Amino acid sequence: MSKFNPARNLAVTVLTAVMQRGAYANIALDAALRETPLTSVDTVLATTIVYGSLQHWLTLDWQLAPFLHGKKVEPWVHTLLLTALYQMTALDRVPDRAVLFDSTEIAKKRGNPGLAKLITGVLRHVQRQGLRDPQTISDPAERLSIGESLPRWLVDQFTAIYGAEKTAAIARSVNTLPRPTLRVNTPAFTVAQVQAMLQDEGIATTASTVSPVGLVAEGGHLAATAAFKAGAFTIQDESSMLVAPTLTVQPGDTVLDACAAPGGKTTHLASYGAQVTALDIHAHKVRLIEQNAARLHLSDRIHAEALDARQAAAHFGMAKFNKVLVDAPCSGLGLLRRKPEIRYTKKADDIARLPQIQGAILDAVAPTVTPGGALVYSTCTMLPAENGDVVAAFLTRHPEFKQVAVPLPPQLTATATVPALQLTPDDMGSDGFYIAKLVKQG
Incomplete structure (x- = not known):
């Protein structure tokens, strides 16, 4: 019996789960790799296929369409064809013959000889005819959408906010490999x-x-290192590292981290010598905060509990904390490079509901801030509806707060800096992030 590379079959399984059932790519991939252990080389191949195919899904789908002639195929067959196209067009070191052989064998194993014949026929046709070039699309927004695999509604939203040139830079940036x-x-x-x-x-x-406390690795499994297990560092995006310093925490401060899991910013706050109360609505995520605190030897400074942040005032009472962080639940569109599936799973209607939740959390924590205390609001997104608009509405409801400028590190290039900080993925090669600082009047 012919054998195919299990990395390619695993990638099809993971991608089908992500695109059909809404699974998170990182979680689905980790689970699949535990169930089907691969060599280090094949692990890299499977990971590359999963994330590369996701980054270019719309482009690949557009290129595949003429070869299917409107024929409907099962989702896993569609995914198998897209992963084959991705490898044939993007992976220079992978020979087409290996892609064709494995794709055909996977079709035989998962389906039947008829499907295998379809897969072979389509891929051979691609080899003979070649693929369309998205640059031939006349409409500029559609050309960018297909060329950079960014859904049209996102292209339109970003263009309305940032302009066409900036939107193109963001789209190109999120299709690079995350560091x-x-x-x-x-x-x-x-x-x-x-x-x-x-x-x-x-x-x-x-x-x-x-960030002055950040490092960028050239590769390697950071979480498997002795240094990680010893609590020497935590894995965190560079943009995220800017949030805790914005609160200018001092030893002895009482800090509330209202939306804390998995605890990256919580432990950063505690590293300044503060006592941090960390909340998450889910008990299993509270355990993640506690585990991170223990690994970083900060358990004595962090108290984590399960609580909906919208209940903060009722739970803690008035003027309890002199520093509060609301790293609010958001669309996550600043994470498009690191979590490429977000661009396909998020819809405009989903995002429209978020500002109400974000505003409710801010309203709930506002009474817990001491006079003269600071409240930082942050998100990993790039939409004003979730950022500046939320802050502006909050200030209207709470005139006792005043917005102040977020200090900009001298080496940083940011899309917007007055008074809030807005990073987009193309600015520094890190996640898109928004940070606003508010001070309660005395």
């Missing part, structure tokens, strides 16, 4: 110490240009 980044657990460890520890484990790093 493995980490935050050093200072002051327990120094940046230089962690660099040396990782170097000893064969992982080279460079200093982050976004």
Whole structure:
């Protein structure tokens, strides 16, 4: 019996779960890799196919359409064809013959000889005829949507906010590979110490240009290192590392992290010597906060509990915390590079409901802030409806708060900086992020 590379079959399984059932790519891929252990080379191949196919899904689908002639195929067959096209067009070191052979064998195993014949016929036709070029599309917005695999509604929204040129830069940026980044657990460890520890484990790093406590790794499984297990660092995006410093936390401060899981910002806040109360609505996510706190040796400074942040005032009472962070639930559109499936699973209607939730959380935590205390509102998105508009509406309802400028690190390039900070993925190669700081009048 002919054998095919299990990495390709695994990628089809994961992608079908993501695109048909709404699974998260990272979780589905991790689970599949645990169930079907692969060699390190094949793990890289499977991961590349999954994330590369997701990044270019609309482009690949548009290129495939003429070869199917309107024929409806099962979702896994459609996925198998798209992954084959991705490998044939994007992976220079993967020979077409290997892609054709494995795709045909996978079709035989998962389906029948008739499907295998269909797969072979389509891919051979692609080889003979070649693929269409998205640059031939006359409408500029549609050309960008298909060419960079960004749904048309997102192209239209970003263009209305940022203009066509900036939207094109964002679209290109989110189709690059995400960089493995980490935050050093200072002051327990120094940046230089962690660099040396990782170097000893064969992982080279460079200093982050976004955060002074960040490092960018050239590769490697960071969570499997001895340095990670020792609590020397946590895995966190560079943009996210800017949130905690905005609160200017001092030793002895009482801090509320209202939407805390999995605890990256919570532990960053605690690293300044503050006592942090961390909330999440789900008990299993509270356990994640506690596990991260324990690994980073910060359990004595962090109290995590399951609570809907919209109940904060009723639960804690008035003027309880002098620093509050609301890293609000949001559309996550700033994470398009790291979580490419978001662009297909999120809809405009979903996002329209979020500002009400975000505003309700801000309203609930406002009474818990002491006079003279600070409230930071942050999201990992790029839409004013979830960011500046939410803050503006909150300030109208709560005139006791005043917005102040977010300090901009000197090395940082940002899309907007007055008074809030707005990063988009093309600014520094990190996640899109929004940070606003509000001070309660005394």
